[in-house]
Amino acid sequence: MRVAIIGAGMAGLSCAQKLRGAGIEPVLFDKGRGPGGRMATRRAEVEGETLHFDHGTQFFSASNSAFVAQVDSWQRAGVADIWEAAGAHAFVGTPSMNAPLKAMAATSDVRWAQRVEVIRRVDNKWHLSGEGLDHTCDVVVCAIPVEQAAVLLTDAAPDFARFAGAVDSDPCWAAMAVFSETVELSDVTRGRDAVAWASRNSSKPGREGRETWVIHGGERWSREHLEFSPEEVGTMLVDAFFAETGIAPCETVHLTAHRWRYSTPQPGKTPASLWDAQTRLGVAGDWLIGPNVEGAWLSGQSVAAQITSA
CATH class of the missing domain: 3.90.660.10 (Polyamine Oxidase; Chain A, domain 2)
Incomplete structure (x- = not known):
């Protein structure tokens, strides 16, 4: 089963991680040049010194038992640690906020600088296209920010697009x-x-x-x-x-x-992920379950579980 994931942020990489555990090797496409998104770190040269600023997500916490286990794994790998200034249960990536994403991406097949502009269903397959991109798969997961998802899904999944457009x-x-x-x-x-x-x-x-x-x-x-x-x-x-x-x-x-x-x-009362078993299209993101790192990770896990069950 060929699976494509659009978006290599926390939700997309979490989905890929769980799919690999089930023996499925997905391909991820991301328009960025590397891991980051709202867990990004900005570099700046100041008086001859390279400095770093976590200008998006400042820290994350863990309450769900599965995500607690994931954060423990990141700590053991040296890509996350507790930042006591923000609270006893506040974590940050180390040495930069996007370090957990980099670690997850390192074990995934991620095609960076690949913007998916159109997805369409032809002959029971999904076709992804964009500049220099033409990819066919059996299953597609949309794991991009909600505003982008609302546009990309307009023709392929109008009900999901309207759902995203309401957020x-x-x-x-x-x-x-x-x-x-x-x-x-x-x-x-x-x-x-x-x-x-x-x-x-x-x-x-x-x-x-x-x-x-x-x-x-x-x-x-x-x-x-x-x-x-x-x-x-x-x-x-x-x-x-x-x-x-x-x-x-x-x-x-x-x-x-x-x-x-x-x-x-600002999500309303929503499921952790969206899944259309007939067309084999899933949607994941923190906008579905909660606007934070844990929410994005759980959403990716959720849609992966639905794929493996199907």
Whole structure:
């Protein structure tokens, strides 16, 4: 049985992992150049030093027993560790947030920089096409962000597309900063209005180099400033960071910002995954079960279980 998974984020790689355990070797296609997504890490050259910023997902937790076991496995492999500043049960990838994804991708057949633009059903098979891409398979899994899934599934699975189209996602602006002085704050802090979260990224286990900060704007603030430029937003978030924490401002040595237009999906009461046994098409993602790393992993496991059962 030939299985194709569109999207090599946490949901897609989790699905592939479980399928391999059942003796099925799927092929994954991802438009990116490597693992990341919202578990991405941004690099920057600052005064001759390469620094890293986890500008998306800040940490993840584990409550489901199966995911707890997975996180334990990542810890033993050295690609995850506890970040006590965010809580006793807060984990991060080491040495960067996307380290668990890199480990999972290393054992999978992932075709990077391959954007699937159309999926269609012909002669009881699925055909995936895009620029330089023509692939045929028996089963296809869509494991991409909800806004992209709603578009890709429009013709192939209109009911699933409408389901995805009903999900809204909150935006988030992220500022990445290096200051001229040590910031006298705890490693994790929250603001009162514009700033939803600020953390000393360099305090996470496995990080090296000078002090770095990641500042996330709140949902309402990010939405109000959605179309501002990164330069404007970076300055505004840093100003708000100092104002809302009450500490004296200091000069920024490095400052940039990234807009997560679709940062946090807000699912309703939904199943962990979607599966059409007749056409053999599945859908997975954190937008189905919960907007976090655990939700994405569980969703991938869920659709894989339905495939193997079928």
